[in-house]
Every structure is written in C-alpha cells, then in structure tokens.
Amino acid sequence: MLDFPSGKSKKWECCSVGALAQRAITPVEDDRPDTSGLEPAGAADPTQDDQSKGFHKDLSLLPKPLSAADLLSTPNDGSRVRVAYQGLPGAYSEAAALKRYPKCETVPCDDFEAAFKAVELWLVDKAVLPIENSVGGSIHRNYDLLLRHRLHIVGEVQLQVNHCLLVLPGTRQEDLKRVLSHPQALAQCEMTLMKLGVIRVSAEDTAGAAQIVASNNLRDTGAVASSRAAEIYGLNILAEKIQDDDDNITRFLILAREPIIPGTDRPYKTSIVFTLEEGPGMLFKALAVFALRGINLTKIESRPQRKRPLRVVDDSNKGSAKYFDYLFYIDFEASMAEPRAQHALGHLQEFAGFLRVLGCYPSDGIQ
Numbered sequence: 001m002l003d004f005p006s007g008k009s010k011k012w013e014c015c016s017v018g019a020l021a022q023r024a025i026t027p028v029e030d031d032r033p034d035t036s037g038l039e040p041a042g043a044a045d046p047t048q049d050d051q052s053k054g055f056h057k058d059l060s061l062l063p064k065p066l067s068a069a070d071l072l073s074t075p076n077d078g079s080r081v082r083v084a085y086q087g088l089p090g091a092y093s094e095a096a097a098l099k100r101y102p103k104c105e106t107v108p109c110d111d112f113e114a115a116f117k118a119v120e121l122w123l124v125d126k127a128v129l130p131i132e133n134s135v136g137g138s139i140h141r142n143y144d145l146l147l148r149h150r151l152h153i154v155g156e157v158q159l160q161v162n163h164c165l166l167v168l169p170g171t172r173q174e175d176l177k178r179v180l181s182h183p184q185a186l187a188q189c190e191m192t193l194m195k196l197g198v199i200r201v202s203a204e205d206t207a208g209a210a211q212i213v214a215s216n217n218l219r220d221t222g223a224v225a226s227s228r229a230a231e232i233y234g235l236n237i238l239a240e241k242i243q244d245d246d247d248n249i250t251r252f253l254i255l256a257r258e259p260i261i262p263g264t265d266r267p268y269k270t271s272i273v274f275t276l277e278e279g280p281g282m283l284f285k286a287l288a289v290f291a292l293r294g295i296n297l298t299k300i301e302s303r304p305q306r307k308r309p310l311r312v313v314d315d316s317n318k319g320s321a322k323y324f325d326y327l328f329y330i331d332f333e334a335s336m337a338e339p340r341a342q343h344a345l346g347h348l349q350e351f352a353g354f355l356r357v358l359g360c361y362p363s364d365g366i367q
C-alpha cells in the first residue's frame with residue numbers, strides 16, 4: 001500500500017479554522033498614508049487654533065466615508081469577496097469559485113466542515129461545495145452537510161472538468177505504477193486508468209494529489225488533476241481530457257450566511273429538502289404540487305435516514321435530533337419571488353413532515 005505522508009508542504013498550508021481566524025484577526029499592514037512628516041495635531045504650534053487641537057491637520061488624509069454609490073458600484077467580479085473551498089490551490093473547487101467571482105480571494109480549507117465554519121465565523125464571505133457530477137452523480141455527504149449547517153445556497157456553478165494526468169518531469173507512461181487523486185476524479189477517469197493498468201490511490205483532493213507527487217518526488221506515480229495544478233506544482237501533463245465522458249460537468253453550490261433576495265429578472269432555481277409521512281402516493285402528491293403549477297424539476301434525490309437521526313437546524317434555529325425515513329431533495333426551476341413557487345411550497349407544507357428552503361439563486365448555464 002502506498003504510504004503517502006499526510007502532511008501538506010509548507011508552501012500551501014491549508015487553512016484550518018484556527019489558522020483562518022489568526023489570518024482574519026492579524027492586523028493588516030497599516031495602509032494609511034505616512035503622516036510622520038506632519039506635526040502631531042495640537043502639539044507644536046502654540047498659536048494653533050484651539051479648534052484644530054486634537055484633530056488631524058489635513059482632513060484629506062482621513063478615509064472617505066462610504067457612500068451609497070460606493071456600495072452600488074461593488075463589482076460583481078468578487079474583487080472584495082473571500083471564498084473558502086475544500087482542497088489546495090489548483091483544485092476544481094477553486095476553479096469554480098474563480099469562475100463565479102473572477103477576482104475573489106480563494107481560501108483553501110482542510111475539509112468541507114472547515115469551509116462551512118469559515119463562513120459561519122465571518123472569516124470568509126462564501127464557500128464553494130461540489131454537489132454533483134454528470135458522471136459520478138450526487139455527492140451525498142455534501143447534501144447532509146447542507147442540513148447540518150444554517151448556510152444558504154446563493155448560487156451555483158456548472159464547471160466543465162477536464163482532468164489531466166500529471167507526472168514529474170521525465171516520468172513516462174510506462175513508468176507509472178499508480179495514480180493518485182480524489183475518488184470522484186478517479187471514478188470520472190475509470191476507462192483511461194483501467195487501460196493504463198495502474199493502481200488507483202485516493203487523495204483528499206485533486207490538487208492535493210498533485211502536490212504529494214511533486215513534494216515526494218514520486219517517479220512511479222501520477223496524479224489526476226487540473227492543468228492549473230500542473231503549473232502550480234511543477235508537473236508535466238502526460239495526457240489531457242482523460243475523463244471518460246467529454247462533457248464531464250461538476251455542479252458546485254455557492255453558500256453564504258444570508259440568502260439572496262430572489263428576483264424574476266433571469267432564470268432562477270430553488271433547492272428544498274423535505275420529509276413525507278409514510279403512505280402510498282405521498283411522493284406523487286408532493287411532486288404534483290409542482291407539476292400542477294407548470295414548475296419543472298431539475299433534480300430529485302432521496303436520502304435514507306432510517307438509522308441515523310439527523311440533527312437538523314430548522315427555522316427555529318434550535319436544531320434537534322430528528323428521525324426521518326427518507327429526506328427528499330428537490331431543485332426546481334422557479335424563483336421564490338413567483339407566486340406559483342410560493343403556492344407550491346405552501347401546498348407541500350400541508351403534508352410535509354419537515355420542509356426547508358436551502359436557497360433560491362440564479363441558474364448557471366454551461367459557458
């Protein structure tokens with residue numbers, strides 16, 4: 001069994017919540033203008049007017065108060081947004097964050113829990129969460145995470161994932177004994193890896209796999225990761241687009257502390273989770289509340305919860321262990337600003353044991 005060191009190189013220290021907190025509270029470089037050449041207020045000149053004593057001599061040095069115009073002009077490119085993701089720089093989750101917020105500051109986290117906590121603790125503004133892939137299907141454990149936290153889905157990113165086979169400079173295909181990557185990535189490249197006849201080894205994320213190959217100088221090991229990871233960790237791209245299906249799309253959710261105000265100015269999606277009492281036709285009834293109002297469903301997922309009580313944070317925000325037979329997740333194509341969506345949920349609420357709106361957000365097409 002390949003024994004990979006679990007540590008990460010110093011260069012890309014993943015943020016745990018503690019590290020994030022330190023970064024968040026460490027005073028930033030004092031970026032106020034240098035006033036050392038100016039006399040301290042009210043000290044040197046005895047004839048100085050009392051009014052100015054104790055006040056800055058030159059008000060133009062003071063920061064200007066924010067105006068509504070400043071806030072309105074906040075660029076939608078995320079230039080002042082900090083986005084947490086699970087993995088190391090070069091991970092596809094980071095690419096998803098940059099696709100949605102091209103100028104954001106991406107913050108790598110050890111795991112999804114740390115990314116969620118970073119948002120809850122105001123250390124970052126958003127978190128990115130892979131939720132499903134066109135080949136691998138739903139990432140179930142991340143659905144459960146949504147329920148355990150009180151974050152809101154405020155956006156989605158559909159990312160075309162092109163996997164590359166990365167190796168140390170000089171390593172040839174015939175040298176490879178094993179390939180390292182995130183389980184989802186290994187699954188998406190099943191055919192290619194079977195043809196290579198290599199041993200598949202799971203890693204925490206694709207970029208982390210590339211970093212392990214590079215930092216441990218593994219000449220007989222490849223990594224399935226992005227071309228950006230090849231640049232960051234100094235690896236060669238032995239093969240590109242090695243995924244089994246050309247259209248290998250991973251859908252990511254953008255999570256925030258506060259929901260967005262849904263509009264009707266563009267296509268919206270709404271994601272909900274609910275439970276139903278046992279009984280014939282209950283699911284049919286639940287789906288009918290949407291069909292009868294001409295609302296299209298884009299996703300339905302059921303999660304058995306027979307043995308594992310789920311501590312859900314409901315609207316009372318108290319949260320308690322509840323036992324469900326099944327949780328049903330539905331994404332539908334309508335905005336909560338539309339009466340038909342409001343009426344559909346009001347109708348569903350009449351017979352749902354538990355119902356929570358996970359978020360209403362603009363749909364993302366594949367660009």
Ligand SMILES: O=C(O)C(=O)C[C@]1(C(=O)O)C=C[C@@H](O)C=C1
Pocket residue numbers: 087090091092093094130133139161182184185204205206207250
């Ligand atoms: O490891 C990464 O690079 C990730 O972004 C994670 C992840 C995933 O969890 O599914 C995301 C997209 C790809 O499908 C492969 C892996």
